[in-house]
Amino acid sequence: MRSEVRKAKVAGVGSFVPEKVLSNSDLEDMVDTNDEWITTRTGIKERRVVEEGMSTSDLAYEAAKLALADAGLKAQDLDLILVATATPDHLAFPSTACIVQDKLGAKGVPAFDLAAACTGFVYGVSVATQYIETGAYDNILVIGAETLSKIIDWEDRSTCILFGDGAGAAVLTPTEKGGILSNLLGADGAQSQVLKVEGGGSKNPLSQSIIDEGLHYIEMEGNPVFKFAVRILGRAANEALEIAGLDDSDIDYLVPHQANIRIIDAAAKRLDLQKEQVYVNLDKYGNTSAASIPLALDGAVKSGDIKEGDIVVLVGFGAGLTWGATVIEWS
Numbered sequence: 001m002r003s004e005v006r007k008a009k010v011a012g013v014g015s016f017v018p019e020k021v022l023s024n025s026d027l028e029d030m031v032d033t034n035d036e037w038i039t040t041r042t043g044i045k046e047r048r049v050v051e052e053g054m055s056t057s058d059l060a061y062e063a064a065k066l067a068l069a070d071a072g073l074k075a076q077d078l079d080l081i082l083v084a085t086a087t088p089d090h091l092a093f094p095s096t097a098c099i100v101q102d103k104l105g106a107k108g109v110p111a112f113d114l115a116a117a118c119t120g121f122v123y124g125v126s127v128a129t130q131y132i133e134t135g136a137y138d139n140i141l142v143i144g145a146e147t148l149s150k151i152i153d154w155e156d157r158s159t160c161i162l163f164g165d166g167a168g169a170a171v172l173t174p175t176e177k178g179g180i181l182s183n184l185l186g187a188d189g190a191q192s193q194v195l196k197v198e199g200g201g202s203k204n205p206l207s208q209s210i211i212d213e214g215l216h217y218i219e220m221e222g223n224p225v226f227k228f229a230v231r232i233l234g235r236a237a238n239e240a241l242e243i244a245g246l247d248d249s250d251i252d253y254l255v256p257h258q259a260n261i262r263i264i265d266a267a268a269k270r271l272d273l274q275k276e277q278v279y280v281n282l283d284k285y286g287n288t289s290a291a292s293i294p295l296a297l298d299g300a301v302k303s304g305d306i307k308e309g310d311i312v313v314l315v316g317f318g319a320g321l322t323w324g325a326t327v328i329e330w331s
């Protein structure tokens with residue numbers, strides 16, 4: 001293939017969630033909340049959480065196997081493994097990608113983690129696209145996987161109702177027809193404080209006082225994140241479409257980050273999309289951060305909502321703050 005015509009396509013998708021369901025009524029027994037508040041403010045009805053002993057790489061591995069099978073490839077066919085996660089198995093190293101590589105038996109295949117919170121999967125797809133378009137690599141596994149239940153303060157009702165565990169994966173391969181038409185990434189580090197885990201890193205290494213103060217848990221200012229998300233999703237999708245030489249009237253299907261139904265509805269309205277054109281599964285899984293978009297993409301592909309030739313837009317936002325969008329002509 002000549003590099004100037006070579007594009008990347010999504011050749012296979014897969015996802016995996018833990019069995020254990022935590023419903024809104026379960027949460028009513030844990031914090032001062034209720035199903036009505038959670039449903040009307042977020043759209044979430046239940047989420048999945050891992051059993052003790054299960055980590056992010058376990059979920060990532062299961063999703064990866066399914067994506068590889070869907071693409072008709074073996075682990076040894078891979079040229080690169082990327083894992084987007086905010087909840088790696090280990091804080092420093094080894095990377096979760098290396099652990100997944102070993103579990104898959106993809107000996108020697110380069111592997112690294114990527115951190116862009118909930119936008120991580122879109123960032124990963126963007127990185128993989130460059131390697132494929134330049135001809136450096138052919139088959140790349142991009143995984144978004146999280147066990148957010150491990151960094152949630154289960155006594156903080158403002159955050160514990162939002163998040164869930166899960167993993168989604170995609171195998172990207174070269175194509176000369178359709179495929180990934182554009183990627184758009186963005187970040188605003190000036191807003192890093194609105195959504196953070198303050199303790200446990202090099203700034204505030206884990207200590208008894210960090211644990212006593214609960215600084216190893218997710219902290220979020222919901223309102224600024226909400227306002228940012230409502231603004232950014234439509235803008236990011238439009239900018240990515242413009243790079244692809246398209247506009248929002250060309251969108252057949254939107255796969256947004258599954259954070260809050262009100263954020264998704266606002267983005268759909270801004271992009272002039274009908275309900276049937278937007279994938280939603282947050283009622284079942286909540287916000288699974290980097291896993292959210294690939295989990296949703298897998299659902300949309302497997303349910304037949306996405307068809308050959310469709311213009312599909314993946315769009316997300318997350319801590320950082322970060323945002324990103326990918327435009328795909330599905331092939």
Ligand code: ACO
Binds near residue numbers: 033037161225260
């Ligand atoms: N149950 C009942 N009441 C609650 C709960 C709860 N679980 N949580 C908060 N409340 C109360 C508050 O205390 C407040 O009470 P008050 O009026 O007496 O002070 C009231 O409900 C309203 O609280 P708000 O925070 O103003 O509620 P809001 O409508 O903003 O919804 C929410 C909060 C759902 C968190 C919203 O702000 C949101 O979705 N923000 C975006 C969050 C997001 O997407 N985060 C993920 C980013 S992706 C990543 O990278 C991880």
